[in-house]
Amino acid sequence: MYWVEALRRDKEEVRERIIKAAMRVFSTMGYFQAPASLIAKEASVSKGLLFWYFRSKDELILEVAKRSLPIDILKKCLKDGREGADLLYCIGRGYLEKYQDIIHRNLILHTLSIRTLYPQVEENLRDMCEDYTRRVAVRAFGDDSPISRVKIRTFFGSLLCYTLRPPKDIPVDDYLDMLIKVLMK
Amino acid sequence: MYWVEALRRDKEEVRERIIKAAMRVFSTMGYFQAPASLIAKEASVSKGLLFWYFRSKDELILEVAKRSLPIDILKKCLKDGREGADLLYCIGRGYLEKYQDIIHRNLILHTLSIRTLYPQVEENLRDMCEDYTRRVAVRAFGDDSPISRVKIRTFFGSLLCYTLRPPKDIPVDDYLDMLIKVLMK
Amino acid sequence: MYWVEALRRDKEEVRERIIKAAMRVFSTMGYFQAPASLIAKEASVSKGLLFWYFRSKDELILEVAKRSLPIDILKKCLKDGREGADLLYCIGRGYLEKYQDIIHRNLILHTLSIRTLYPQVEENLRDMCEDYTRRVAVRAFGDDSPISRVKIRTFFGSLLCYTLRPPKDIPVDDYLDMLIKVLMK
Amino acid sequence: MYWVEALRRDKEEVRERIIKAAMRVFSTMGYFQAPASLIAKEASVSKGLLFWYFRSKDELILEVAKRSLPIDILKKCLKDGREGADLLYCIGRGYLEKYQDIIHRNLILHTLSIRTLYPQVEENLRDMCEDYTRRVAVRAFGDDSPISRVKIRTFFGSLLCYTLRPPKDIPVDDYLDMLIKVLMK
DNA sequence: CATGAATGAGCCTTCATTCAT
DNA sequence: AATGAATGAAGGCTCATTCAT
Numbered sequence: 001m002y003w004v005e006a007l008r009r010d011k012e013e014v015r016e017r018i019i020k021a022a023m024r025v026f027s028t029m030g031y032f033q034a035p036a037s038l039i040a041k042e043a044s045v046s047k048g049l050l051f052w053y054f055r056s057k058d059e060l061i062l063e064v065a066k067r068s069l070p071i072d073i074l075k076k077c078l079k080d081g082r083e084g085a086d087l088l089y090c091i092g093r094g095y096l097e098k099y100q101d102i103i104h105r106n107l108i109l110h111t112l113s114i115r116t117l118y119p120q121v122e123e124n125l126r127d128m129c130e131d132y133t134r135r136v137a138v139r140a141f142g143d144d145s146p147i148s149r150v151k152i153r154t155f156f157g158s159l160l161c162y163t164l165r166p167p168k169d170i171p172v173d174d175y176l177d178m179l180i181k182v183l184m185k
Numbered sequence: 186m187y188w189v190e191a192l193r194r195d196k197e198e199v200r201e202r203i204i205k206a207a208m209r210v211f212s213t214m215g216y217f218q219a220p221a222s223l224i225a226k227e228a229s230v231s232k233g234l235l236f237w238y239f240r241s242k243d244e245l246i247l248e249v250a251k252r253s254l255p256i257d258i259l260k261k262c263l264k265d266g267r268e269g270a271d272l273l274y275c276i277g278r279g280y281l282e283k284y285q286d287i288i289h290r291n292l293i294l295h296t297l298s299i300r301t302l303y304p305q306v307e308e309n310l311r312d313m314c315e316d317y318t319r320r321v322a323v324r325a326f327g328d329d330s331p332i333s334r335v336k337i338r339t340f341f342g343s344l345l346c347y348t349l350r351p352p353k354d355i356p357v358d359d360y361l362d363m364l365i366k367v368l369m370k
Numbered sequence: 371m372y373w374v375e376a377l378r379r380d381k382e383e384v385r386e387r388i389i390k391a392a393m394r395v396f397s398t399m400g401y402f403q404a405p406a407s408l409i410a411k412e413a414s415v416s417k418g419l420l421f422w423y424f425r426s427k428d429e430l431i432l433e434v435a436k437r438s439l440p441i442d443i444l445k446k447c448l449k450d451g452r453e454g455a456d457l458l459y460c461i462g463r464g465y466l467e468k469y470q471d472i473i474h475r476n477l478i479l480h481t482l483s484i485r486t487l488y489p490q491v492e493e494n495l496r497d498m499c500e501d502y503t504r505r506v507a508v509r510a511f512g513d514d515s516p517i518s519r520v521k522i523r524t525f526f527g528s529l530l531c532y533t534l535r536p537p538k539d540i541p542v543d544d545y546l547d548m549l550i551k552v553l554m555k
Numbered sequence: 556m557y558w559v560e561a562l563r564r565d566k567e568e569v570r571e572r573i574i575k576a577a578m579r580v581f582s583t584m585g586y587f588q589a590p591a592s593l594i595a596k597e598a599s600v601s602k603g604l605l606f607w608y609f610r611s612k613d614e615l616i617l618e619v620a621k622r623s624l625p626i627d628i629l630k631k632c633l634k635d636g637r638e639g640a641d642l643l644y645c646i647g648r649g650y651l652e653k654y655q656d657i658i659h660r661n662l663i664l665h666t667l668s669i670r671t672l673y674p675q676v677e678e679n680l681r682d683m684c685e686d687y688t689r690r691v692a693v694r695a696f697g698d699d700s701p702i703s704r705v706k707i708r709t710f711f712g713s714l715l716c717y718t719l720r721p722p723k724d725i726p727v728d729d730y731l732d733m734l735i736k737v738l739m740k
Numbered sequence: 741c742a743t744g745a746a747t748g749a750g751c752c753t754t755c756a757t758t759c760a761t
Numbered sequence: 762a763a764t765g766a767a768t769g770a771a772g773g774c775t776c777a778t779t780c781a782t
Contacts, residue, residue: 402585479664499722516733523713523722527716530715531684537701544701548705
């Protein structure tokens with residue numbers, strides 16, 4: 001039945017609209033300063049509907065928090081089968097591009113900040129910092145020895161630090177070049 | 186007059202007790218989830234008194250936020266006149282020691298998260314990421330060329346990333362050794 | 371036409387199912403604590419359909435409230451043409467049987483509690499406490515003198531009090547025996 | 556210190572004012588239909604203050620529910636050392652007087668209605684219907700045999716039934732006379 | 741300085757009811 | 762008839778802040 005599909009698409013569309021609105025609002029106000037009512041208004045739905053799609057504000061926070069992390073980028077670059085510097089470039093570019101957007105740039109910090117309050121966020125982070133770090137290390141440097149993992153962490157940390165406050169006289173691409181050169185030496 | 190001094194010390198002592206209590210409470214609950222009343226109770230003072238020492242919760246937040254950043258460490262290591270790897274070691278050790286404490290570890294992320302809401306926090310951060318970065322670069326590598334600054338940022342980012350989630354099988358000292366080795370190559 | 375009958379039976383069946391579900395839910399949660407959505411779920415119909423059968427929640431409340439009173443029992447025993455102690459036994463047995471069911475036991479109190487809010491409930495109660503009391507008095511004691519009516523009220527009150535909290539060491543039948551003996555003396 | 560006493564009296568006075576207001580509002584609207592804000596307004600205090608004196612609406616409900624039962628009357632008449640018909644008269648008069656007030660008359664039914672939702676109310680009721688019933692039986696009839704307890708329950712039930720809907724042509728005192736005569740025969 | 745009662749704005753959430761499909 | 766998405770009005774409760782004492 002066509003219309004069933006249409007309805008499902010509709011529902012997904014509304015849900016997505018709410019999430020996008022939440023990302024904008026959370027980004028500027030923070031997860032706890034942003035009232036659900038404002039998100040609803042930003043998404044052009046009633047407050048009641050927001051709670052139809054998300055049982056609680058926390059559920060919405062979790063959804064946004066998940067999207068705010070760079071896990072998607074790690075996943076993609078690893079799936080593409082990249083190796084060595086190529087892998088780092090893939091990740092670095094993806095990362096810098098994602099967090100060029102001020103919305104994501106703010107969100108990731110809010111998310112890091114609430115990690116101790118939301119076990120699920122903590123777990124996502126654990127995944128990223130341990131599992132993925134290890135896999136990236138293996139693919140980038142051939143092993144997951146401490147030194148390799150230190151480098152990967154350093155890589156991530158540097159990217160985070162860049163997006164947190166991009167130095168105006170160092171273009172994105174240059175930064176990435178230099179960073180990877182330092183780490184691959 | 187002695188008693189004036191004593192009173193001032195008293196006042197300072199209470200003020201300090203409130204700040205310390207606030208750090209504990211903010212650390213676990215976040216700046217906006219933590220009610221002022223809880224901080225007062227934690228500091229064993231009345232809610233009214235808290236607002237006597239700090240005109241508003243925001244004022245208290247700002248005080249705590251300031252202390253949560255590693256500026257004090259940068260300042261100290263720079264004042265000590267250290268150079269090269271020695272400077273990095275000084276900073277690294279100070280940093281890792283400060284953020285060994287879970288209270289500071291949580292607080293710094295909360296602080297980064299609210300930077301867009303509090304111009305003063307933003308400014309502190311700007312200071313750290315631009316001014317101090319540059320000065321550290323000069324003292325560590327002899328110049329503040331882009332590559333040097335990239336390294337310093339990378340250094341800070343790596344430390345942040347370490348404290349955010351210390352890998353259990355890499356001791357603090359080893360981590361710092363490896364990190365500095367990578368950067369000084 | 372058969373199918374018309376079938377449909378009507380269907381409609382009646384659904385309506386009845388909703389009422390029964392409402393009785394269960396109202397019984398445990400009370401009229402105002404019980405959300406219409408829960409009743410719908412309990413009746414395995416959609417929320418929308420519930421409001422198709424009952425224009426408002428109040429309408430449903432009224433229907434349930436009516437059934438929760440022992441009017442049906444009074445009616446039946448009076449119609450059967452019983453008299454004297456026989457009438458009281460008929461009512462007493464019917465009453466105790468109906469309110470053996472915890473659902474009705476709870477409901478009747480909820481109903482008494484909302485009598486001032488719903489004129490219709492108030493009226494049902496008036497009927498029961500005045501009209502029926504009088505008729506039962508006449509049939510049980512031969513007149514509706516004050517003393518007779520006091521006895522009938524006392525009879526009803528005692529039954530209510532029994533069901534409200536049945537003493538575990540006094541069986542239903544014994545209780546009724548003793549009660550009627552006291553009143554008929 | 557005088558003013559400490561004064562303050563305590565003040566606090567008690569406000570608390571009492573809130574409870575009294577709650578009794579009025581709960582009485583006419585029911586426990587769950589009555590918004591806390593209305594109670595606050597009725598008590599001439601802010602909504603916030605209501606929740607300063609009572610941690611939650613439920614706490615207030617419990618306080619009111621407790622006062623709505625006739626336990627105080629039973630206690631008093633028992634303590635006075637009354638016996639036989641005299642005890643029943645004491646209880647009956649106290650009861651009828653208390654529930655002459657429409658506020659209490661409504662409240663007791665609301666309270667009975669929520670007994671399954673609030674364990675504490677249930678317990679109060681258990682006390683009244685079992686413990687006290689037994690003690691009254693012993694003092695009124697010399698023993699707590701089933702027949703004596705049935706009479707006491709019948710006594711209470713009749714009083715409840717009277718207040719629930721006082722017959723206009725039977726004065727309070729006459730009703731009580733007749734009731735006690737029936738039971739003491 | 742110190743207390744804690746008092747205020748009121750605002751937030752999350754629930755829920756009766758409507759309506760497009 | 763039937764569904765469930767959509768709405769909006771409350772409601773309970775929290776909390777920063779003030780103020781009388």
